[in-house]
Amino acid sequence: MTTVTTPAPVGGAERSPNRNRPGEKKRRTLVALARSAPLLPAVLLLAVFLFGPVVSSLYGSLTNASLSGSTATNVEFVGVKNYVDLFSDPDFPKAVLLTVVFLVASAILGQNVVGLGLSVLMQSANGVVRGVVRTIVVTAWVLPEIVASFAAYAFFHDGGTLNEMLGVFGIQGPNWLYTFPMFAVILANVWRGTAFSMLVYTAALNDVPPEITEAAEVDGATGWQRFRLVTVPMIRRSISTNLMLTTLQTLSVFALIFVMTGGGPGTDSTTLPLLAYQEAFKFGELGFGTAIATILLLVGALFSVFYIRALKPEVD
Secondary structure (H helix, E strand, C coil): CCCCCCCCCCCCCCCCCCCCCCCHHHHHHHHHHHHHHHHHHHHHHHHHHHHHHHHHHHHHCCECCCCCCHHHCCCCECCCHHHHHHHCCCHHHHHHHHHHHHHHHHHHHHHHHHHHHHHHHHHCCCHHHHHHHHHHHHHHHHCCHHHHHHHHHHHHCCCCHHHHHHHHCCCCCCCHHHHCHHHHHHHHHHHHHHHHHHHHHHHHHHCCCHHHHHHHHHCCCCHHHHHHHHHHHHCHHHHHHHHHHHHHHHHCCCHHHHHHCCCCCCCCCCCHHHHHHHHHHHCCCHHHHHHHHHHHHHHHHHHHHHHHHHCCCCCC
16 A cells, blocks of 8 residues: 655645635735724824824924913924023923932832832731721822822921921921922822822732742741742832833822922922923913923833833743
């Protein structure tokens, strides 16, 4: 009996008979478009309500628009003049530095570290303690921003709650909002936003399989080693996500600083959002203020790109 051997296809793999069928590529394209059709309304909404204001802001930053005078009605295109003037303004580098300090201290370090620390500590706390801590921390988060801002002002001002508490121990507290304005607004923002980080990290820690940490404990790992070598790598994506969200939120903080210090004394607590507001609405230079807001938008976009790259799935 003769055995007929079928020759192997070129390339070592059998090709699909439909792969080279005429019109197959066109059909797959039409199927992909049909599946994407339900996303069209969402894409249009994003284009109108997200990209529309961004384009409008970018164009406004290239004009000499103002709140009063001839340029209030006869707006002219001035190109990059606002940006040139901005980088020669002595207040701008100081505002950038204060924004970075405020961002790093209150969001990247403050809210994330305190939020993660509270989440870890509450893992071993009893139900009563967890309930009390969550209630206290979350209350600051659920308060309307303007209410939380006035509460922070009442706590830190010269005759406020903090100095009254220090007076009980015979300590004469300073005028925090005048002497240490950035310190006060940083603490207020940490108090205001820690709850969000705590909730994110609590959910992430609850998803860590206990058998993995138990195995590390059996192998002789200390509590710090288990946290650093086991827990943190397993919640890495939650950390990156939370860092991105708290960074973007902190970059846009305005009401808290405006109510507590107004950017003062002088410009000692003027971050980029406050500088943009002052230039646009206090001094009436809308184009100049919009240029500052556009730079702030670009900074937020850069941070977003960095964090999104950190969230990309690992390829084996």
